Amino acid sequence: MSMSMSSHMGSMASSIVAFVLVLLLPKYLANNNNIGSSVLNSDVDLLEFPLNLEFLETEFFLYGALGYGLDRVAPHLTKGGPSPVGATKANLDNITADIITQFGFQEVGHLRAIQHTVKGFPRPLLNLSSSVFAGLLAGLLGVESGQDAVIRALLYERKEMTVEPYNITVAEFTERISELRNRLGRTDVTDEGLVVPIDLGAEGKVSGNVLSANQDSLSYGRTPAEILRIVYGNGNERVAGGFFPKGANGRIARSYLVSS
Numbered sequence: 001m002s003m004s005m006s007s008h009m010g011s012m013a014s015s016i017v018a019f020v021l022v023l024l025l026p027k028y029l030a031n032n033n034n035i036g037s038s039v040l041n042s043d044v045d046l047l048e049f050p051l052n053l054e055f056l057e058t059e060f061f062l063y064g065a066l067g068y069g070l071d072r073v074a075p076h077l078t079k080g081g082p083s084p085v086g087a088t089k090a091n092l093d094n095i096t097a098d099i100i101t102q103f104g105f106q107e108v109g110h111l112r113a114i115q116h117t118v119k120g121f122p123r124p125l126l127n128l129s130s131s132v133f134a135g136l137l138a139g140l141l142g143v144e145s146g147q148d149a150v151i152r153a154l155l156y157e158r159k160e161m162t163v164e165p166y167n168i169t170v171a172e173f174t175e176r177i178s179e180l181r182n183r184l185g186r187t188d189v190t191d192e193g194l195v196v197p198i199d200l201g202a203e204g205k206v207s208g209n210v211l212s213a214n215q216d217s218l219s220y221g222r223t224p225a226e227i228l229r230i231v232y233g234n235g236n237e238r239v240a241g242g243f244f245p246k247g248a249n250g251r252i253a254r255s256y257l258v259s260s
Helices: 003-022 041-048 051-066 094-117 130-137 145-157 170-185 224-231 251-258
Strands: none
Touching: 041 094, 041 251, 051 094, 051 224, 094 145, 170 224, 224 251
């Protein structure tokens, strides 16, 4: 195989892995796309909690596509929080790099919108090192619905491709991630891969599963505790770890750690 062909195949494999890794990021229990100009005090904690995921997604996308993150793109949004550790630029093909770059800057807008509505908190310490990903992949992000749909559609086109060096198909890869998220979240089926048994497909008629959804084809949601179990990588919302070595921020996340 020529060096150029080898480089191309390596880039393609990295791009597939990058798309699959995005699926590690868990969906929140509510859709926060429409953020109003004012929020009731009782809703502040619930609106601030997703900032943890927004910080994680923003840094993941920006570093993966550009090799740098919020400290360079929009340092004021970090509110003085520590820089991520272990983050590096991914080896992506052109289309994947383009898409991930778009996602990164979209996440910057999400952070700004939430911080314009509630006070927010400093960026938590994030561990984006390969060792964390490797550990979570041993058993482990839907993101916002629009991004999730794009990623799953692109992966579905490649569902029969083998992901190197894991020697399993893209479809099998996504299924293992979904199984891990369900196990860590300690829930029944609230996450699914790209191919499912027909009885779990839309109306029990198809096995293709471009959009992960419940029996009524409505998107799954997760509670804050379920999300923390997943991003901590240990199935316990009271023990920090995984992507958040010192724990997530905000009153909801810190309340679990305080009460442990």
